[in-house]
Amino acid sequence: MTDHKDHERARQMLALGDAGQLPALDHAWLDRHLEACATCRAFAQDAADVVRALRSIPVAADRTLVAATQMRVRQRARELRQREERMWLVAISCVAVTLTAVVTNLACWRGFNWLVERTHVSDIAWPIAFVAFFIVPVLAASVLLLAKGTHLADHNR
Amino acid sequence: MVDEKTEIAQGLRRRDPDLLDRLIEQYQHRLLRYLLSLTRNRATAEDLFQETWIRVLERGHQYDGKHEFSTWLFSVSRHLVIDFFRRKQPASLDALLDDEDQPMAPPASGEPSAFDRVAHRELSERIAVGLDHVAYEYREALVLRFQEGLSLDEIAVVTGAPLGTVKSRVYRGLSALEPWMKGIQA
Numbered sequence: 001m002t003d004h005k006d007h008e009r010a011r012q013m014l015a016l017g018d019a020g021q022l023p024a025l026d027h028a029w030l031d032r033h034l035e036a037c038a039t040c041r042a043f044a045q046d047a048a049d050v051v052r053a054l055r056s057i058p059v060a061a062d063r064t065l066v067a068a069t070q071m072r073v074r075q076r077a078r079e080l081r082q083r084e085e086r087m088w089l090v091a092i093s094c095v096a097v098t099l100t101a102v103v104t105n106l107a108c109w110r111g112f113n114w115l116v117e118r119t120h121v122s123d124i125a126w127p128i129a130f131v132a133f134f135i136v137p138v139l140a141a142s143v144l145l146l147a148k149g150t151h152l153a154d155h156n157r
Numbered sequence: 158m159v160d161e162k163t164e165i166a167q168g169l170r171r172r173d174p175d176l177l178d179r180l181i182e183q184y185q186h187r188l189l190r191y192l193l194s195l196t197r198n199r200a201t202a203e204d205l206f207q208e209t210w211i212r213v214l215e216r217g218h219q220y221d222g223k224h225e226f227s228t229w230l231f232s233v234s235r236h237l238v239i240d241f242f243r244r245k246q247p248a249s250l251d252a253l254l255d256d257e258d259q260p261m262a263p264p265a266s267g268e269p270s271a272f273d274r275v276a277h278r279e280l281s282e283r284i285a286v287g288l289d290h291v292a293y294e295y296r297e298a299l300v301l302r303f304q305e306g307l308s309l310d311e312i313a314v315v316t317g318a319p320l321g322t323v324k325s326r327v328y329r330g331l332s333a334l335e336p337w338m339k340g341i342q343a
Contacts, residue, residue, distance in 0.1 A: 015328040016309070043335075050334050053284035059193055061185040061206065069207045070181055073214050074174045074313040080215070081172070 006033060011038045014047050108133065162222045169217025181210055184230060187274075187305055191231055194300040195238045197289060205241060209234040224314060228307065231315045235297075287337030295330030302327050 009049045013022055023029070034041050111128065116126040168176035187208060192202035212233050220229050288296050294316075301307045301315060312323045 011317050012328045015331045051303050057281045059190040061189040073210050080213050092179050
C-alpha cells in the first residue's frame, strides 16, 4: 500500500539520488517502492531523461569572446601591477621622508645646543628659537598662501 | 607535491596572467552556460563572463584553495548577476529568490530564448525551452547540479542557501520540467 506521502518521498529521493545523498536504508525503501508503484517508475524514467537532456544541451563560448576576455584580463593585470609599483614608491618615499626628518631634527637640535653653549643664551630662549626655526617658514608660507587666496577670491568677485 | 586547488590559489594571489589564461580556457563553456541560464540573454551573459574574470583577477586572493575553484568561480559570477539585475530592475534578484512558492509559468511555445539558438537536438531543445519557463532559483539549481555537476553541498556554497533549500529546489525544478518530460515521451 502506498499513499501520497510515499510518492512524494520517492520522487524527492529520485531527484536527489543522483547526488549520492541517499543512505543505504533509503535506497532499499526506494527500490521496494518503485517495484510496487508504476507512477513513480515513470517519474524515475522521466527524470533520467531530463538529466540526460540537460547534460547534452550544447552551449559554447566562441573563440573571440575567450580571446577578448584574456586580453582584458591581461591589461587589467598590468594596470594593477603598475598601481602596486606606484604604491611601493609612495611607501618608500614616506619612509625616506620620515627618516630624513628625524636625522635633520637631531642635527639641528645639536647645532642649536652647540650655538647656545657658545653664545650663552638662556635655557628658555633657545628651545623657543629652535621651534621658531621650524615653524616660522611654515607660518610665513601659510600667510602668503592665505593672502593670495583671499586676493584671488576678491579678484574673482 | 602541490595540489591543483592550492596551485590555483597561489597563482591567483600572484595574479599570474598565464594561469588566468588557462583558467579562462578551461572554464569558458561551463561559466558561459551558467551565466546564460541565469540571464537568458547571450549578450548579457558574455558581458558578465568578462566581468567575472576581471573580478577573479582582482579578488583572486580571496580564493582559499580549500573549495573547488569552480564553486568559487560560480559564486563570483552569481554575485555579478545579482548586481546586474539590481541595477537593471527596481525589484532585486534576492526578492525573487526569497519567494520559494512563486507560481511557475505555464508551458509556452515559440518564445525565443538563449537556449533555442544553441540547442541542436530535439530532446535538449525541449528541455532547454522548458528550463526557460522554470522559476529562476530552480533553474539555477538544475543547471549547477546536472549541467555543471556540482554536489548539493557545493550548490549550497555557490547560492548561499541552506542544504535543505537546495534539495528542495532540485526536486521542484525537476518536477517543474514534468510537462516537458511528457513532451519527450510523446
